[in-house]
Amino acid sequence: MKLNILVTAGDGIGPEVTNEAVAVLQEIATLGGHELSFMEKRIGGVAIVADGTPLPADTLDAALASDAVLLGAVGGNEFNSLPPDKRPEAGLLAIRAALGGFANLRPAFAFKELAVNSPLRPEIIEGADILFVRELLGGLYFGQPREWNRESGEAWNTMRYTRSEVARVARVAFELAARRRKKLTSVDKANVLEVSQLWRATVTEVAKEFPGVALEHQYVDAMAMHILNRPRDFDVVLTENLFGDILTDESGVITGSLGMLPSATIGGKVNLYEPVHGSAPDIAGKGLANPLGAILTAALILRYSGGLEAEAAAIESSVRKVLEQGFRTPDLARGNTQGVTVLSTKEMGAKVRETVKEQLVAISS
């Protein structure tokens, strides 16, 4: 297998965690005789400083010429006063749009070992395993018109979807559900919004193509509560861009840390892979960041761009294993240091690589 991966590590903890994800991928390439090549380009705040724009043309060109893009994180406090189209986040939205992936897959599952980190009771989260499918190219993030009119003191954004935009992401969600527990929950606000009425009607229509999958609809406000009350009841959860942004951060509570959540964006020209967490500028550069979200994102590259299911699963089970063995980054250890070994970003990466190696050698012998 051969893959050209563009690495856009971005800002804050992005470079540190991405380094560890790349190192795990390199380990797997070496062990399995796969050719993975990596190129690095700037995005976000670092690109604003160096190139005057959050998405330089050579980053975009390299992304479009690659087989997969691995992104770290974007954003920093020094850019907080800039308007949305000048901020680091604009670079991320622009690369998402250019690559064309509309289905953002965000798995959220409970790790038994991290249950103590969750404010939810262990018996509530145990066994929870949700796959969010967040529409990534529509809704309020991209809808026109949008403006802050300083003279009139008004501002507006537009939540807009077409039937085909809803149908294509719904198909991805149904297909994934068909391969899992065959249940799809579509989240909207159809009691108030026309866009959500279109969303609900379209998803209901697409459901006819997937008679084996049970479809339910939930309003987003109720869903925000159900996720915390009964997370095990959900399998695949389909929703529009902003609702998905919010609900997936919320689901970090199930996992015990936002630092554990990976994501893959598929359906476009080039798949884009990014952990759900942000750039965490307060802890950047100190070796405190949790690389496991980025490492689990690397697993998704192997699964969705490399077709290497066994290797992807080996990364995922290695992450479980190092947690079982009591290894934690500081965000995961919190106050609970009993029976726990606190590791730096690099040490945690090395532990996962060691375990991946053991697992893959065991599989192949």
Ligand code: IPM
């Ligand atoms: C995410 C992030 C981004 C988003 C930001 C950084 C633009 O919160 O990937 O969830 O809102 O999509």
Ligand code: MG
């Ligand atoms: Mg978000």
